[in-house]
Amino acid sequence: MSRTSKGARLVWRDESRKQDGALRSRAGWFIRDGSTFISACGGTGNRERAEKRLASYITEKYQPVRERGRDPATVAIADAVSVYLTDVAPNHGPPAPLPFVRSMVMWGSFWVRLG
Numbered sequence: 167m168s169r170t171s172k173g174a175r176l177v178w179r180d181e182s183r184k185q186d187g188a189l190r191s192r193a194g195w196f197i198r199d200g201s202t203f204i205s206a207c208g209g210t211g212n213r214e215r216a217e218k219r220l221a222s223y224i225t226e227k228y229q230p231v232r233e234r235g236r237d238p239a240t241v242a243i244a245d246a247v248s249v250y251l252t253d254v255a256p257n258h259g260p261p262a263p264l265p266f267v268r269s270m271v272m273w274g275s276f277w278v279r280l281g
Contacts, residue, residue: 174199174227176206176213176220197223
């Protein structure tokens, strides 16, 4: 049975060298996502910068489920607004995302409920 994924996270990797002593990679914070390693702070060792990069990586990676015919109670309001802003809003005149940003702050953790 395979292991459950830990998800994307920050890991510290020490400096590594080749057998001839040449530098292979500098020490620093990396984003580990499965078997993929991505430099998070450019070898500076800045934890705060690495955490911001991890947050950005997770945000970019997330895609809401777009399955039709689902129970509305299983759809997060943040997902519904995200799909609307991606698919519908660009075709409707000049962009005005500010009201949606306010609603995301207010409703982002709630779920759609009908009735």
